[in-house]
Each structure stands twice: as C-alpha cells, then as structure tokens.
Amino acid sequence: MPTVTDRYHHGDLPNALRRAAVDVIGERGPAGFSLREVARRAGVSHTAPAHHFGDVRGLLTSVAAEGFQTLEATTTAAAAEHDDPVEQLMAIGEAYVALARSHAAHCSVMFRPDLVDQDDASLRTCGLGAYSVLERTMRRVIEHEGVDVDLDDLTWMCWSTMQGLVTLEGKFNALNELRGNDPISTRDLVRRFTAIIVRGMHT
Amino acid sequence: MPTVTDRYHHGDLPNALRRAAVDVIGERGPAGFSLREVARRAGVSHTAPAHHFGDVRGLLTSVAAEGFQTLEATTTAAAAEHDDPVEQLMAIGEAYVALARSHAAHCSVMFRPDLVDQDDASLRTCGLGAYSVLERTMRRVIEHEGVDVDLDDLTWMCWSTMQGLVTLEGKFNALNELRGNDPISTRDLVRRFTAIIVRGMHT
DNA sequence: TCTGGATGTTGACAGTGTCCAGATCGATGT
DNA sequence: ACATCGATCTGGACACTGTCAACATCCAGA
Numbered sequence: 135m136p137t138v139t140d141r142y143h144h145g146d147l148p149n150a151l152r153r154a155a156v157d158v159i160g161e162r163g164p165a166g167f168s169l170r171e172v173a174r175r176a177g178v179s180h181t182a183p184a185h186h187f188g189d190v191r192g193l194l195t196s197v198a199a200e201g202f203q204t205l206e207a208t209t210t211a212a213a214a215e216h217d218d219p220v221e222q223l224m225a226i227g228e229a230y231v232a233l234a235r236s237h238a239a240h241c242s243v244m245f246r247p248d249l250v251d252q253d254d255a256s257l258r259t260c261g262l263g264a265y266s267v268l269e270r271t272m273r274r275v276i277e278h279e280g281v282d283v284d285l286d287d288l289t290w291m292c293w294s295t296m297q298g299l300v301t302l303e304g305k306f307n308a309l310n311e312l313r314g315n316d317p318i319s320t321r322d323l324v325r326r327f328t329a330i331i332v333r334g335m336h337t
Numbered sequence: 338m339p340t341v342t343d344r345y346h347h348g349d350l351p352n353a354l355r356r357a358a359v360d361v362i363g364e365r366g367p368a369g370f371s372l373r374e375v376a377r378r379a380g381v382s383h384t385a386p387a388h389h390f391g392d393v394r395g396l397l398t399s400v401a402a403e404g405f406q407t408l409e410a411t412t413t414a415a416a417a418e419h420d421d422p423v424e425q426l427m428a429i430g431e432a433y434v435a436l437a438r439s440h441a442a443h444c445s446v447m448f449r450p451d452l453v454d455q456d457d458a459s460l461r462t463c464g465l466g467a468y469s470v471l472e473r474t475m476r477r478v479i480e481h482e483g484v485d486v487d488l489d490d491l492t493w494m495c496w497s498t499m500q501g502l503v504t505l506e507g508k509f510n511a512l513n514e515l516r517g518n519d520p521i522s523t524r525d526l527v528r529r530f531t532a533i534i535v536r537g538m539h540t
Numbered sequence: 541t542c543t544g545g546a547t548g549t550t551g552a553c554a555g556t557g558t559c560c561a562g563a564t565c566g567a568t569g570t
Numbered sequence: 571a572c573a574t575c576g577a578t579c580t581g582g583a584c585a586c587t588g589t590c591a592a593c594a595t596c597c598a599g600a
Contacts, residue, residue, distance in 0.1 A: 147578085248368040291530050302500055329537070334537025382548060
C-alpha cells in the first residue's frame with residue numbers, strides 16, 4: 135500500500151512544504167534558507183513548491199502568516215486564563231516571548247519585509263488578528279485603570295516593547311554574563327516591563 | 338596620473354567594500370545581498386573581499402559594527418544638546434529612530450544573529466559603546482526622578498521599546514492607514530513612549 | 541637588493557532560484 | 571464507461587552565488 139508520499143500527487147504538499155521550511159529555517163536561520171532543500175525534505179522535485187507558493191517569498195510569507203495565526207491562538211489562550219486585565223496583559227507578554235522560543239523559525243520571518251510580501255492579503259489578516267487580541271486586552275486594562283490615554287499608542291508600545299525584548303534578548307544576556315550577573319528570566323522581565331507601562335499610563 | 342582605483346592595490350579596499358555593501362543592502366535588502374555584486378561595485382575581483390573580511394559574514398559583521406559606532410556617535414551628540422536628563426532620553430530615542438531611516442542598511446543587519454558573528458570582538462565593543470550611552474543617560478534620569486529601580490531593567494526596556502518601534506513601524510503605519518487615521522510622526526511616538534517609561538518608573 | 545607577506549586575480553566547483561516543456565493524475569461532463 | 575481538461579509534479583536548462591586553490595603583483599623591512 136503506497137503511503138501518501140509515494141504517490142505522484144502528494145496530497146497535502148503545501149503543509150508539508152511549510153513544515154519543511156520551518157525545519158530548515160530552524161536549523162540554518164532565515165539566511166541559510168533554501169527552496170531546493172525544502173523540496174528535498176518534502177521528497178518532491180525542486181520546482182514543486184512554485185506551483186503552490188509561486189516564489190520563495192510566497193512560501194516564507196505563508197510561514198509568516200502561520201506564525202501570526204499561532205500567535206493569535208496562544209495569546210488568546212493565555213489571556214483567557216486570567217480575569218484581571220493586567221494579569222491578562224502580562225500573560226500575553228509571556229506567551230509572546232514563549233512563542234519566540236517555541237516557534238523561533240516563524241518569528242524570525244514575521245517582521246522581515248525583505249523576505250515576506252507585506253501586501254499579501256492573508257498575511258495582513260493574520261497580523262491584524264494577532265494585533266486585535268492585544269488591543270482588546272489593552273482596552274480592558276485602560277478601563278480597569280480608569281485612565282484617559284490613546285488605545286493605539288498603548289497597544290503599539292506594548293507590542294514594541296515585547297518585540298524589542300525578543301530581538302535584544304541575546305545582547306541582553308551577553309552583557310549580563312559579561313558582568314558576571316545571574317541569568318535573568320525573560321518572563322520576569324516581561325512582567326516588570328508590563329508593570330512599568332501600566333503605571334506609566336496614569337497621568 | 339592613476340587614480341586610486343586604477344592601481345593594483347586599491348588603497349582602502351575595506352572601506353570601499355563596506356560602502357558598496359551598504360549600497361547593495363539598501364537597494365536589495367539584506368536578503369538580496371551578494372558578495373560578488375559588492376566586489377563588482379568596488380571595481381575589484383569577486384574574491385578580493387575574502388582577504389579583508391574572510392567571508393560574507395565577516396563583511397556584514399563589519400557593517401553592523403559600523404552601525405553601532407554611528408549609533409553611539411549620534412545618540413551622544415543628541416543627548417549633548419540638552420541638560421534635562423528626560424529630554425536627553427527623548428533625544429536619544431529620536432536619534433535612534435532617525436538612524437533607522439538614515440542608515441537603514443546598517444540597522445537591518447545589526448541585530449541579525451544569522452547574518453553576523455555575534456562573538457566578534459569589535460562588534461561587541463561597538464555594541465557595548467552604544468549601550469553605555471543609553472545607560473549613562475538612564476542613570477541620570479533615575480537620579481533626577483529620585484526613584485529606586487534597577488538601572489539595567491530600565492535601560493533595556495528603553496532600548497527594547499525603541500527597537501520594537503522601529504521594526505513594527507511598517508505594520509503600525511499600515512494599520513493606521515487602513516483605519517483612515519492621519520499618519521503618525523514616529524518622533525512623537527518615541528516621546529510619548531519615553532514619557533510612559535519615565536512615569537512608570539515611579540513606584 | 542632581495543625576499544616574504546599582504547593584497548588582488550583567475551578559474552573551478554557545488555549549490556541556488558526561476559523559467560520552460562513535458563509527464564501524470566483526478567475530477568468533471570457526457 | 572470514457573474522454574478531456576486543469577491541477578499537480580518532473581526534469582533540464584540558465585544565470586547567479588560563495589568559497590576554495592593556485593597564481594600574480596606590489597610594498598616594506600632585513
């Protein structure tokens with residue numbers, strides 16, 4: 135009985151290619167990405183990906199969109215475990231930095247305009263979905279704190295801080311080690327940063 | 338009389354290669370970078386760069402280090418134009434986002450572990466130099482505000498927020514446009530984010 | 541002066557993305 | 571049942587890439 139990979143028509147090649155792409159990026163980084171290597175791992179000819187994604191950029195765009203989808207899913211789930219809005223905000227932050235670890239390949243592509251088609255409709259939709267989770271929570275935080283501040287400002291500041299933390303984490307740890315300090319928990323850092331934002335929104 | 342580029346020995350090839358590399362990255366993005374194209378623009382054979390930078394990673398590492406150097410220089414100059422520590426902090430933030438525009442090529446490489454040798458000694462030195470400018474100013478802010486908070490925490494939060502702002506700026510503007518809002522000045526955003534951090538450091 | 545090391549060149553090799561023509565399959569209509 | 575057509579996949583080709591080895595050129599110090 136032929137398995138699904140033996141057949142001329144793969145069956146679900148797009149998903150298989152996405153998984154292979156994530157593996158390759160995870161091992162070699164986005165710079166070492168190779169479309170042919172991806173095809174090889176999916177057990178398919180080197181031109182097969184083009185029929186589904188057009189272009190290397192198309193495949194990476196699809197990976198990025200998948201990243202935003204799981205970001206929306208995990209942050210939604212994390213927020214749902216708390217009632218207090220501030221705790222929800224912290225949980226979202228923790229989920230964000232956790233995702234940067236568990237899905238490093240996706241995250242290393244999501245904000246890279248040179249690798250991804252920023253105008254792709256599904257990418258924009260998925261990005262917006264992830265944003266609205268944070269925005270919804272931030273709205274509740276603002277109400278809970280009873281302050282009068284711009285929702286978009288706060289939402290973007292929160293996202294910026296988390297994203298910056300993720301990209302600078304390496305340098306942060308390097309400096310910490312250089313100075314002989316104890317290693318710092320990124321989760322704790324997220325909580326302290328979030329606390330500063332919440333306090334700082336009061337006039 | 339032969340110009341410097343006519344001679345067998347270029348004279349200052351490393352700098353010429355760095356400049357060419359910055360041009361290429363600026364036009365094609367870090368993903369479209371090509372060592373041969375850089376050599377072509379410098380008017381030199383395709384293997385010449387190897388003698389100065391070893392491989393492509395070496396050249397990009399050098400570009401990144403240069404980026405940190407000019408970051409240190411511009412933030413230092415920006416801070417020197419004010420006396421009030423909080424104003425200095427804001428000026429540093431403005432200089433940071435300005436650098437992301439004026440030196441987009443450098444910035445698109447500085448925090449990319451897959452493109453750059455993070456263990457390179459000169460890169461680490463330059464990165465530390467840029468960090469210490471922000472740290473010095475943040476120390477003054479903390480004293481000025483008379484609060485008792487961890488200096489490293491605040492410094493990294495400030496850097497994270499600025500860095501996140503720069504990488505998310507595109508998505509931010511896209512959403513803003515989608516909702517039909519007026520375009521937002523990134524400089525104003527930096528000032529508001531900084532103000533939140535300064536307020537939030539009070540217990 | 542000559543000699544060694546730094547600097548730059550040429551040629552080669554495997555690997556890459558994309559285009560093109562063709563092969564194979566599955567669903568659809570008769 | 572069967573022909574057909576579009577979707578899916580293959581193989582070959584092309585220009586381009588990074589790196590290696592062997593060679594050429596030049597400068598500086600013994």
